[in-house]
Amino acid sequence: MKLQQLRYLVEVAKQGLNVSEAAEKLHTSQPGISKQIRLLEDELGIQVFIRNGKRVVSVSEPGKEVLRIAERILREAQNLKRVGDEFSRESEGALTIATTHTQARYALPPTIAEFLKRCPKVRLSIKQGSPTQICDMVLSGEADLAIATEGISLYKELAMLPCYEWNRCVVVPKGHELSQLDRPLTLADIARHPIITYDFAFAGRSKINQAFTDAGLTPTVVLTAIDTDVIKTYVSLGLGVGIIASMAYEPERDVALTAIDASHLFEPSVTKIGIRRDAYLRGFAYTFIELFAPHLHRREIDAALLASEHDSD
Numbered sequence: 345m346k347l348q349q350l351r352y353l354v355e356v357a358k359q360g361l362n363v364s365e366a367a368e369k370l371h372t373s374q375p376g377i378s379k380q381i382r383l384l385e386d387e388l389g390i391q392v393f394i395r396n397g398k399r400v401v402s403v404s405e406p407g408k409e410v411l412r413i414a415e416r417i418l419r420e421a422q423n424l425k426r427v428g429d430e431f432s433r434e435s436e437g438a439l440t441i442a443t444t445h446t447q448a449r450y451a452l453p454p455t456i457a458e459f460l461k462r463c464p465k466v467r468l469s470i471k472q473g474s475p476t477q478i479c480d481m482v483l484s485g486e487a488d489l490a491i492a493t494e495g496i497s498l499y500k501e502l503a504m505l506p507c508y509e510w511n512r513c514v515v516v517p518k519g520h521e522l523s524q525l526d527r528p529l530t531l532a533d534i535a536r537h538p539i540i541t542y543d544f545a546f547a548g549r550s551k552i553n554q555a556f557t558d559a560g561l562t563p564t565v566v567l568t569a570i571d572t573d574v575i576k577t578y579v580s581l582g583l584g585v586g587i588i589a590s591m592a593y594e595p596e597r598d599v600a601l602t603a604i605d606a607s608h609l610f611e612p613s614v615t616k617i618g619i620r621r622d623a624y625l626r627g628f629a630y631t632f633i634e635l636f637a638p639h640l641h642r643r644e645i646d647a648a649l650l651a652s653e654h655d656s657d
Contacts, residue, residue: 347421349384350414352377353392357411358484361393361400419485419622437626438467442478442487445571447615450591452491455636462635463628474543474570482620488629490618491636494550502618503648507637509614511607512552513593515579515586522585523602531559531609538566538584540575551611552587576601621649 351370356377359365367374378398385392392407393400403411443452448470460468471478471487475495481487483501490496496504514534516522522533535556542549549568556563566584569575572592579586580600593603617633617640619625630642 345384345387346380347418349380350418352380353384353411353414354418356381356393356400357403361402363400416622419620422485436465437628438469439489439626439629439632440469440471440481440487441489441491441632442471442473442481443491444475444478444493445472445573446589446592447491448472449572450589451615452636455632458635459628459632462631466628479618482618488619488623488625489633491615492618493613493615496616496618499618501620503621503651505617505619505633505637505640505645505648507615507617507640509612511590511612512587512610513590513603514606515576515588515593515598515601515603517580517582518600518602520585520602522604525604528608529604529606531556531561534585534587534606534609535561535563539563539587540567540569540578540584541565541587542572542575543568543570551613555610619645619649623649 352366355366355370356363359369363374363377367377370377381393388410390406390410391404392410394402394404394407441452452470456468456470459466471481473481475490475492478487478490478492479495479499479502482490483499490502491507493510496502514522514529522529522537525533541552544550544553567575567578569578572588575586575588576592576598578584586601587606590603590605590607593601595603617637625645630645633640633645634642
């Protein structure tokens, strides 16, 4: 049994049982992958993949367990490599952060700037996606950390580290009637206007929906987006009022808009970091986390990973 054979198995499953795409991803040949998988199946004495002629059509029941174990072995092999790198190349390596647009655009820049000063030899990559997509990136090994508000708590394989609380503001074009109110904004005020806000999977959208539901209001959401800048663009065109994360309003840039505090109307949301509970973190990963969330020191991070392991027992 070879690690390479396990990589072939896992990649074929990852590519939707398409051996050609797996071969392309791994920069090898389709016949080579097929041959090695059959050799592994012969050694194990089971059929991992069910075939129709030469085409892989499904995963057998024992094959599902083999794939689960193979994924764990490959992760542990990667952890072994990271242990070696930690002691042989302490300040060098790569760190991949998977996050949403709002975090990447508004929350992370100061952290990234400081991290690159402290760890100039680390190759830092930022991948964007929906909360589900970024969690899947961490689970598959494409990313080391997921940073988001929604989604992370749904994945039992991820340890969850709360980072900071945030709330929302309403943005309107300059001179809009809501900006002229001489009293605090209400949900009823907002509901009288068409609303532009985040797609349901993003940035605490569930808290927005819940607030209107609890107030017995049915707002008209005319446009949703995953990108806060898109929301602000359409608000500036007069298509509706926007509900966005307060941190995403930049007075010096958003000169065509006025922000109105709405933190009293919605429950606060919490941005979190998600890490595979079986991950081995390099020293610079701890540095990044602490820069982003200063209350999270190595001790707290390790305790969260350990607690997550116990929860899974």
